[in-house]
Amino acid sequence: MPVFAGLMLIAGIFVGCGASGTEGTVDGNSTKLESSSEATVEPAAADTISVVTTIFPEYDWAREISNGVSNVEITMLLDNGVDLHSYQPTAEDIMKIATSDVFIYVGGESDEWVEDALKEATNKDMQVVNLLEALGSDVKEEEVVEGMEAEEEEEEGEGEEEEGPEYDEHVWLSLSNAQTLVDTIAEAMGKADSANASTYQSNAKSYNEKLNALDLEYQDVVKAAAGDTLLFGDRFPFRYMVDDYNLDYYAAFVGCSAETEASFETITFLAGKMDELNLGSILTIENSDQKIAKTIVDNTKSKDAKILSMDSMQSTTSDDVANGVTYFSIMESNKAVLEEALN
Helix, strand or coil, X not given: CCHHHHHHHHHHHCCCCCCCCEEEEEECCEEEEEECCCCCCCCCCCCCEEEEECCHHXXXXXXXXXXXXXXXXXXXXXXXXXXXXXCCCCHHHHHHHHCCCEEEECCCHHHCCHHHHHCXXXXXXXEEEEHHHHHHHHCCECCCCCCCCCCCCCCCCCCCCCCXXXXXXXXXHCHHHHHHHHHHHHHHHHHHCHHHHHHHHHHHHHHHHHHHHHHHHHHHHHHHCCCCEEEEEEEEXXXXXXXXXXXXXXXXXXXXXXCCCCCHHHHHHHHHHHHHHCCCEEEEECCCCCHHHHHHHHCCCCCCCEEEEXXXXXXXXXXXXHCCCCXXXXXXXXXXXXXXXXX
């Protein structure tokens, strides 16, 4: 089968839930946007190193690692606010992956489409970074804590293999994980572009020093805090963060949940926990309509808890990038929210 025909076939498989949007591409230090539904994918120049990432944290890490290297082109596929869990690739997305020098993706259930996409790779020297594989035993299974709305399990058909554990994909929300992943990405970029390998390693080292300093600031915030429990009236993608700092949490749903309605039991339990722990705030993730959080607050005794928002970086767009948003700046903002929530 011709390569492009094969790519179109794979993309067609995923059209059902997918949505076309814009793709952000960084070429050197400049940013350009192109519509993924209209763009013509052309091979990169011979001396250009093409790095394709699925989500914003990977994109921003690659940008930091390649600082000062003018021939690196970085593409973020999920750049129009589409959530990782609902993203489906277009034909243009798959073409970009197939011809890239470095491809970086998360590797959980949400990325099951990647295996087929990689079969169409035309660059046999492509470096592939799977975040979950890079972290190995540090990857955590999703957990359902007390009071959390459990997802409905799909019944397995006769003869179907039993599904394995479902892993929490939100590994980028740990600053410790981020440092490991930055090193892994720098190594992959160095293999794809040996001429600039030392620059990538040097940039990764400098950037990880900043991430480590921010991690220490998080530790200081937690040590000085009055409380040690967070309560989310929403999905909870921050498992890695709270585990890093030995915090407890309650939430309406697991991080990868597609549920949008909480049961009476869940609302009642979480409202009761806010009263029991005397929590002055409840949290949501970015772009939440806050309906569940407001309902929980309305069912507490005081009815005056503040609703705060932490950014899980699942909706970061090319416009945000153009306006100066970075992984580091978001994690700094999350630190300030964490401090307020714990005091």
